[in-house]
Amino acid sequence: MVSxxxxxxxKTGLHARPASSLVSFVKKFKGCTVxxxxxxxxxxxxxxxxxxxxxxxKGAELEVIVxxxxxxxxxxxxxxxxxxxxx
Amino acid sequence: xxxxxVSKAASKGIVMGKAFIAVQEKLEADTRIIKDSxxxxxxxxxxxxxxxxxxxxxxxxxxxxxFAAHLDVAEDAVLADSVETKINxxxxxxxxALEEAVAEIVTMFESLDDEYLRERAADIKDVGKRMMCKxxxxxxxxxEGIEEEVIxxxxxxxxxxxxxxxxxxxxxxxxxxxxxxxxxAIMARSMEIPAFVGVADxxxxxxxxxxxxxxxxxxxxxxxxxxxxxxxxLKKAEDYKKMKAELESMNDLPxxxxxxxxxxxxxxxxxxxxxxxxxxxxxxxxxxxxxxxLYMENTKFPTEQEQFDTYKKAIETIKHPMIIRTLDIGGDKxxxxxxxxxxxxxxxxWRAIRISLDLKDVFKTxxxxxxxxxxxxxxxxxxxxIISVEEFRAANEVLQECKEELRKDNIPFNDSxxxxxxxxxxxxxxxxxxxxxxxDFFSIxxxxxxxxxxxxxxxxxxxxxxYNSFHPAVLRAISKVIEAGHKYGKMVGMCGEFASxxxxxxxxxxxxxxxxxxxxxxxxxxRYKVRNLKYEDCKELAKAVCSKSTIxxxxxxxD
Numbered sequence: 001m002v003s004x005x006x007x008x009x010x011k012t013g014l015h016a017r018p019a020s021s022l023v024s025f026v027k028k029f030k031g032c033t034v035x036x037x038x039x040x041x042x043x044x045x046x047x048x049x050x051x052x053x054x055x056x057x058k059g060a061e062l063e064v065i066v067x068x069x070x071x072x073x074x075x076x077x078x079x080x081x082x083x084x085x086x087x
Numbered sequence: 088x089x090x091x092x093v094s095k096a097a098s099k100g101i102v103m104g105k106a107f108i109a110v111q112e113k114l115e116a117d118t119r120i121i122k123d124s125x126x127x128x129x130x131x132x133x134x135x136x137x138x139x140x141x142x143x144x145x146x147x148x149x150x151x152x153x154f155a156a157h158l159d160v161a162e163d164a165v166l167a168d169s170v171e172t173k174i175n176x177x178x179x180x181x182x183x184a185l186e187e188a189v190a191e192i193v194t195m196f197e198s199l200d201d202e203y204l205r206e207r208a209a210d211i212k213d214v215g216k217r218m219m220c221k222x223x224x225x226x227x228x229x230x231e232g233i234e235e236e237v238i239x240x241x242x243x244x245x246x247x248x249x250x251x252x253x254x255x256x257x258x259x260x261x262x263x264x265x266x267x268x269x270x271x272a273i274m275a276r277s278m279e280i281p282a283f284v285g286v287a288d289x290x291x292x293x294x295x296x297x298x299x300x301x302x303x304x305x306x307x308x309x310x311x312x313x314x315x316x317x318x319x320x321l322k323k324a325e326d327y328k329k330m331k332a333e334l335e336s337m338n339d340l341p342x343x344x345x346x347x348x349x350x351x352x353x354x355x356x357x358x359x360x361x362x363x364x365x366x367x368x369x370x371x372x373x374x375x376x377x378x379x380x381l382y383m384e385n386t387k388f389p390t391e392q393e394q395f396d397t398y399k400k401a402i403e404t405i406k407h408p409m410i411i412r413t414l415d416i417g418g419d420k421x422x423x424x425x426x427x428x429x430x431x432x433x434x435x436x437w438r439a440i441r442i443s444l445d446l447k448d449v450f451k452t453x454x455x456x457x458x459x460x461x462x463x464x465x466x467x468x469x470x471x472x473i474i475s476v477e478e479f480r481a482a483n484e485v486l487q488e489c490k491e492e493l494r495k496d497n498i499p500f501n502d503s504x505x506x507x508x509x510x511x512x513x514x515x516x517x518x519x520x521x522x523x524x525x526x527d528f529f530s531i532x533x534x535x536x537x538x539x540x541x542x543x544x545x546x547x548x549x550x551x552x553x554y555n556s557f558h559p560a561v562l563r564a565i566s567k568v569i570e571a572g573h574k575y576g577k578m579v580g581m582c583g584e585f586a587s588x589x590x591x592x593x594x595x596x597x598x599x600x601x602x603x604x605x606x607x608x609x610x611x612x613x614r615y616k617v618r619n620l621k622y623e624d625c626k627e628l629a630k631a632v633c634s635k636s637t638i639x640x641x642x643x644x645x646d
Binding site: 015016020023040044046047048049050053054 | 157
């Protein structure tokens with residue numbers, strides 16, 4: 001299990017289209033379980049329903065936890081993805 | 088060959104096709120608690136429902152963003168987990184587990200103060216419904232896959248049903264429920280789909296193998312006609328079309344009586360397509376833009392921009408006055424994405440202007456959109472179901488707020504936009520003079536007015552005979568409202584079905600009604616009628632009618 005913190009930088013936060021593109025991205029790492037924590041809320045990152053209810057706005061500090069095959073690579077990629085979200 | 092006689096057509100015309108009996112299943116979950124040994128079966132049922140739904144949505148998602156969002160939800164891990172937990176740990180069957188899981192997620196989304204998430208709640212509900220259909224083994228859209236010309240036969244048809252229909256193949260309707268002013272009847276008229284509603288004891292006599300002629304001119308249904316009969320009716324249908332075309336050739340002439348009184352013939356519309364149709368049928372304006380269709384045919388509350396685009400397109404198409412009625416839901420009109428509490432008496436409940444004044448944000452979104460459209464032509468605002476001067480003032484106060492906001496942002500609008508009200512309650516009639524002092528215009532909504540004045544539910548088949556706008560109470564109320572409006576120099580129109588009733592027209596004309604708003608399809612016939620009447624005679628008739636105390640005596644004067 002590996003984890004890393006990341007700050008949400010884009011304007012809308014993990015919401016609407018950014019949330020749905022994150023979920024599709026996470027689903028590519030088939031051998032991994034990805035969890036995102038925002039304060040006291042915890043989400044399965046492969047679930048759009050869960051990610052939306054995180055309510056992660058611009059400036060929120062998230063913890064991304066990955067467990068499974070090639071978890072370190074997956075973690076790096078996912079963190080990078082969140083850092084580079086536009087909109 | 089069998090013949091059935093029907094008392095009245097909801098929408099005129101002659102069509103034929105195979106019978107299509109709509110199967111509309113109730114989607115309530117089975118509440119059974121299962122044995123441990125059944126869990127695997129239920130889990131497998133759910134998995135299959137998901138798989139089938141996903142396959143179906145994928146096809147729809149190819150050219151629709153809405154369905155792309157549905158796809159995410161259908162494949163969602165949390166939804167699946169929740170359902171599976173309910174099956175495994177709580178021994179619920181797949182249907183019950185799905186129903187509960189969807190309800191929990193929907194409640195959570197709806198409780199968040201976030202418009203985007205509320206929209207997603209509607210997606211989740213829709214997907215849940217689709218999966219439930221799979222679990223129950225019923226089609227999610229009963230009108231899918233129709234590929235030949237049919238006459239739809241149903242118990243009743245809701246707006247969501249008619250929104251799902253392909254009118255290339257669906258030629259007519261016959262429903263068991265509903266009166267001539269029910270949603271399905273209005274819909275059928277504006278789409279020019281011949282229809283009978285409130286036909287009891289018919290559906291059980293028919294199978295999908297039968298062939299049907301729906302003659303909504305002669306008020307007959309013919310089942311399995313022979314070739315001669317079929318040919319005879321094809322000719323009748325042709326003749327009817329020809330006659331309609333002839334009437335429409337007078338479209339450019341004003342609706343002026345033989346002795347020089349000119350009235351306005353406006354159209355009732357619910358969409359841009361209706362407005363275009365109204366223009367081609369010679370409407371001189373829009374007397375009722377039913378804005379609720381914008382809301383009912385959506386999966387969320389329409390945004391200001393969406394509404395503005397529609398209203399702007401509409402006013403630019405009609406290029407004449409256009410009266411937009413603000414959101415008129417509640418009663419028999421619901422929204423798929425907004426939970427209405429069950430009410431004992433929905434027609435006396437939370438509906439129309441009452442909802443708008445309570446949901447101020449929704450109301451303001453609409454008013455801002457209408458105001459912005461008013462920069463492009465003579466757009467007017469009409470508030471529905473007004474029962475008091477206070478309500479009218481309250482609505483106008485919200486309008487004033489919207490105007491100030493727009494002014495601050497330098498967004499153009501017509502500052503002197505007209506605001507009027509529907510007169511459709513007994514209170515509106517009795518207080519008509521007080522209201523006339525403050526409003527710019529009245530529009531009499533005879534459908535609800537008749538129902539409220541007579542205390543007769545217009546959707547109730549058992550008392551359909553009592554629902555009659557020729558009742559002296561209704562006619563005298565109309566006359567009183569017109570007089571009150573004119574006393575203060577205000578225009579009085581009518582946007583109920585009564586305005587296009589050929590028997591009512593001379594009476595209304597004689598009472599002094601200024602504007603007649605009706606289904607666009609009725610305009611040509613009304614124009615012809617007005618042009619062949621004398622205003623002086625109509626005045627006499629109106630006076631005589633108002634002095635009679637029974638429907639029979641009134642009918643004797645006009646038949």
